[in-house]
Amino acid sequence: MRMIHKYNLASTESPSNRTRADDVYEKIKNEISEFRLIPGDHFTESEISKRFNVSRTPVRQALFRLQSEGYVQVQFRAGWRVQPFDFDIFEQLYDLRMVLEVAAVRRLCDQDRRVDLARLSSLQQIWLVPASERCTDGLQVASWDEQFHTTLVEA
Template sequence: MHTASNPPASLAAALVHRSRANEVYEELKRDVSEFKLVPGDRFTETEISERLGVSRTPVRQALFRLQQEGFVEVLFRSGWRVLPFDFDKFEQLYDLRMVLETTAVQRLCAGSQAVDTALLAELNAIWLVPAAQRSTDHVQVAQWDEAFHCALVAAAGNAEMARVHRDVTDRIRIIRRLDFIKQPRVDATYEEHAKILKAVQAKRGDQAAMLLRAHIETSQAEVRKITLHQVHLARQAGSTTPR
């Protein structure tokens, strides 16, 4: 007789495979977002299983999940390939992101009791600093930028809006990080984030939304200029940048 603490062997094995598949999925997705795997790269399930030290079953499960999300495709008798960027989809995701974020800052400025002021204080501590105290680590700034936009939406107090925004963020991560290869974009991000936060502090909803919209549109315009050459430059930079 099996109990909750002593599940059938088949179920236990399935749970282990599922756990490992999730780990492989997260690892491969991280490889894509950090440009260790770039559009056009080909690989086999065996190569991945040997590199990660797992069996092929969780690797296959992870790859099918990534295939459903549009990151990779299976090639007949020749393994897998990282798919080219789908710029039409990115455009749509950026449009959705803009709606969510501008709505969020309007709510923040409206003074709702649901606003998470602690989250806003954390953002101020990162972005409202003297120029000499700004981070020059492009990888770190890219992560902070993503956290900034997620925190703005989360601070507005609508959990469902924040959930959808996190999903959008996850799907555009790879191209957003390409925006932080160049130092001028890092400097501009500090300046633009500071202006947005100051407008939120002053409860100027229309101004905050306008600044945020311009900030996202600039990033969206940079996405349209992305070339495969830039992606390979990012991979080279990633191989020499400490994590």
């Protein structure tokens, strides 16, 4: 069964409702997204537990959640493994994103539609800057890129 990763890295839990398992989940997911844990890497619950200074229970809960999303797979008596990327799914997702964004831009261009110019202006302040002022922090740029695509569709 092929799983599609859920690529939204932002937490949806309020700080007061978060559990240790939620925190471990976010940390592992970020490590995968930032390629500190790469496809094919093997690890144990104990290793993650020591790494994040938590008991194995929240680690196990986080790993099963990540497994349900297709990020990791349990290896019988051998720990866990980071799943390889399925580039066919990535390509399909990008094709879908293009269709959605073209439709969103057409809606924005419709003269009868009210557009939230403040939202679009905030994108301009990030993306339309001189080369000397561009951000070189890859994680920040990735976050802004996701924000750009989301704002484009929501506007």
